[in-house]
Amino acid sequence: MGRWEPDARGRLEQAALVLYAERGFDQTTVEDIAVRAGLTKRTFFRHYADKRDVLFAGAGVLQERVLDAVTGAPRTSSAIGAVAAGLEAAAGLLQDRHEEASARQAVIEANPELRERELVKLADLARTVAEALRTRGVPDRTATLAAEAGIAAFKVAFTGWIGQSPPPDLAPLIHEALDDLKSAVSDVR
Known part of the structure; x- marks a missing residue:
């Protein structure tokens, strides 16, 4: 052995x-x-x-990377701009781990208990991103909405990314999902 x-x-x-x-x-x-x-x-x-x-050992590293980027985003960034910076950092961490991320996600999707834990992990990430936005002076509700919307965009982009072979760059997929979100609400008053 x-x-x-x-x-x-x-x-x-x-x-x-x-x-x-x-x-x-x-x-x-x-x-x-x-x-x-x-x-x-x-x-x-x-x-x-x-x-x-x-399956969840990397969550702390991912959260730390995202929070560092949100906190370090230029002060002139909008709330969603700071969130986008955090998600780009996550993409940088995951980009070279496509095969592992795909295999991990397949295991999670096949098990309800693991899906629940993944959702809890993402909810915790959204909560901590919202708190980081609040420390940047973003109002409470705006911080929560930006963080939750960012995590939703990340989930959509991530699902698309793991479904492709060879994998494209994840960061542009995140920006496309954020753009789709803007389009989805463009006529809302």
Whole structure:
């Protein structure tokens, strides 16, 4: 067993995605993942609390990247402009992970419990983006609307992105979704 080879965390993530695709999420155990990665269950639990965490481990990094970009957007940016900057940062993080993101999303879509957790993750991201906008002086309701609309645009763009092979750049897809949103409300008074 190669338990002292480098990148145990990456090997566990890769093994989990392969097994979830082969057997399904519910039929895969922590032990299965550890064995496939050439590691022990104990090593698995040093990195993850449970087998769901393998799919959601990057959420903190993604949120941090988005928030840094929202906070660092030019002061002259509109609320949705600052959100767009955050979503571009997310695109930069995900762009080279198309295959992994597609496999991860397929596992999530096949399991209602995981879909719920994904929605909670995105709602938390919207909440923290709205708070970042408020610290920029954006009024409460505008901050909430911009954050929620931005996350909705991101979800639409992400779904389109993972559905394409070879993958296009994700950032332009996000901007297209934001433009579609503008068009959808252009005649609203």
